[in-house]
Amino acid sequence: MSQLPTTKLSTKKELRDRRHARxxxxxxxxxxxxxxxxxRSNKFVSAQVIDDVAGRTLVAAHGRETKGPLSAQAKAxxxxxxxxxxxxxxxxxxxxxxxxxxxxxxxxxxxxxxxxGLAF
Numbered sequence: 001m002s003q004l005p006t007t008k009l010s011t012k013k014e015l016r017d018r019r020h021a022r023x024x025x026x027x028x029x030x031x032x033x034x035x036x037x038x039x040r041s042n043k044f045v046s047a048q049v050i051d052d053v054a055g056r057t058l059v060a061a062h063g064r065e066t067k068g069p070l071s072a073q074a075k076a077x078x079x080x081x082x083x084x085x086x087x088x089x090x091x092x093x094x095x096x097x098x099x100x101x102x103x104x105x106x107x108x109x110x111x112x113x114x115x116x117g118l119a120f
Contacts, residue, residue, distance in 0.1 A: 020099030027094050028052045036081065036093040036120065038100070038109055045074045045105055047081045047113075049090060059084040074105040075112045082116020092119045 010018075029035030029052040038047045049059040061080040063073030085093070093113075100106045114120070 016099040018099070023097060023099060027096060029094055033092050033094055034058055034090060035096050036113065036118070037096040038098055038106060040070075040100060040105055045070060045077050045109065047077050047109060049081065049085050049088075049093060058090065059088055070105050071108050074108040078109040078112025079116050081109075082113045082118045086117050091117065095120045 027035060029050050031051050031053060035050045035052060036047060037050055038045070045063040047061050048057050050057050059081060061077045061084060063070075063077045066073045066076040085091075095110060097106050102110075110120075
């Protein structure tokens with residue numbers, strides 16, 4: 001009697017990392033149009049504007065200063081990142097959803113960044 005091959009169940013993080021790698025294979029930040037990357041944890045939301053050619057972060061914003069639900073944090077982070085990016089002379093970016101679904105906090109952050117003046 002032969003054994004069937006066993007499959008390893010992937011964790012949520014491994015699945016998100018695969019999706020993120022798939023997204024990142026298609027987009028990259030340049031000095032003219034840097035990448036707006038987001039990160040969600042269980043408690044906070046953060047965003048960075050990154051120049052991948054130079055390999056450095058140009059602007060960053062974190063939700064640690066904002067109290068309340070994560071959707072409120074995401075809106076505050078989106079507005080803050082747009083304000084800082086415009087101050088740094090950045091008007092257009094490439095949006096990197098980092099393997100997260102484009103809904104909830106991700107969509108709220110993106111909409112707030114657009115309202116703040118970033119184009120993507």
